[in-house]
Amino acid sequence: MSFGSPILETRNLNVYYGQKKVVRNVSIKVPKKTVTALIGPSGCGKSTLLRTFNRMNDFIDIFRHEGEVLFEGTDIYRSQMEVTEFRRRVGMVFQKPNPFTSSIAKNITWGPQINGYQGNLDELVESCLRKAALWDEVKDKLNDSGLALSGGQQQRLCIARAIAMDPEVILMDEPCSALDPASTLAIEDLIHELKKNYTIVIVTHNMQQAARVSEYTAFMYNGDLIEFDGTSKIFSHPEEKLTRDYIVGRFG
Template sequence: MRSNNLAPNKLDTATFEVRGVKVYYGDFMALQEVNIEIPQRQIIAFIGPSGCGKSTLLRCFNRMNDLIPGAKVEGEINYKGRNIYDSKINPVKVRRQVGMVFQRPNPFPKTIYENIAFGPRTNGYKGNIDELVEESLRRAALWDEVKNKLKAKGTDLSGGQQQRLCIARAIAMKPDVILMDEPCSALDPISTKQVEELCLELKEQYTIVMVTHNMQQASRVSDLTAFFNTETDSSGKRRGKLVEFSPTEQIFDSPSTREAQEYISGRFG
């Protein structure tokens, strides 16, 4: 019998191998078949118009779609050689290794310290919590700004600081992957720059998959870019599809599909 353990059973250069993945909401296919490989320790950007399946696919990587009534995922997503949709895999364990940062900062209504400490402590962390809190805040480039007010509420921080606090909270769980769903859409330009610089530092240790509507952001920070678009099905509904997945410089300078070229040039979207 296969164990729930998500440790890799083979050496693999890909963090995720997506094979024949389709996502349904009820009977509606929201995202048609996707085949893609996500390499280790790089930043991958998902771009495309609204409703094209970017966030839908992102949520597949830590089984967040399981929490949406009527959602169903077909196909395989292999995480370091194991299919995370195998019935024997515990989705809670998946989410410990594949963290997520959402569009709007969502710190817990707790102190800055407890925002970081709560998750590891709840999951039985045996190390020094004080050291973990400091390490996580340092990695999120936030320690120097908050080290003298760790007992203040996380919700009292600025929007950019709150988002970095959420990143620190994800880091504290010791994940391998950080998913980001439009992490800068609610931030001002200075905070956006801080988060982007942080991502470039974090990719030395983590694989980062980011959904963004900001094509300049994708071109600045990502190593690879996946372009998604929509098409109309036989019933007249719009469903998402993966159109192109290329090195970022290539997809922005010389996309291989007309759809990507028209989107990036601003002709639609």
């Protein structure tokens, strides 16, 4: 594969939880303003890899790593980068929707406000909710709790909350696994819109979803990166036997 300078990259990355190595010597490049899917069986290391991209693993006491994780060419673990500011640039949406218990509007404005946002908050709320394809559904109840929304709406609110921090990258860790099919479709449509302005890396257990939303796919197995290529090639002509077996369902 060839593309311009990657926005995210790992070089010979190993990740350990205590003595257990959960990611093994992974080197991968994530191109800008594309969707990259990480697929593989449960426990293969894909969520751990995702969390290295914005240092979420730092919250795990027994975490350590070897190798490099680069954001726009800078090693995020060895530089003097301020971690809170860095996580603003690389946002994250989790598997289970986790809106704040406060109002829908406050879900959007809280992060920017504590980071010194000086713009018009009402305009920020509308802009972010529109980008998350949620404005028309909630514009008349912005003071209601975010927890009053449906699961799919809550997840889009969480995406809007991430957008409010003006990130360059949005990481998504199985964002549809707790949603019904209609809500899943809404999130997938949203991903197609968001990639015009953001780089997205998504962990998904749903291979059909990976095929629908991503341009690039990485297949991981037992902590190893088995194959990384264009999504159409991974799903139609994978080079590795393990990848073929997983794609056709031989793993059970």
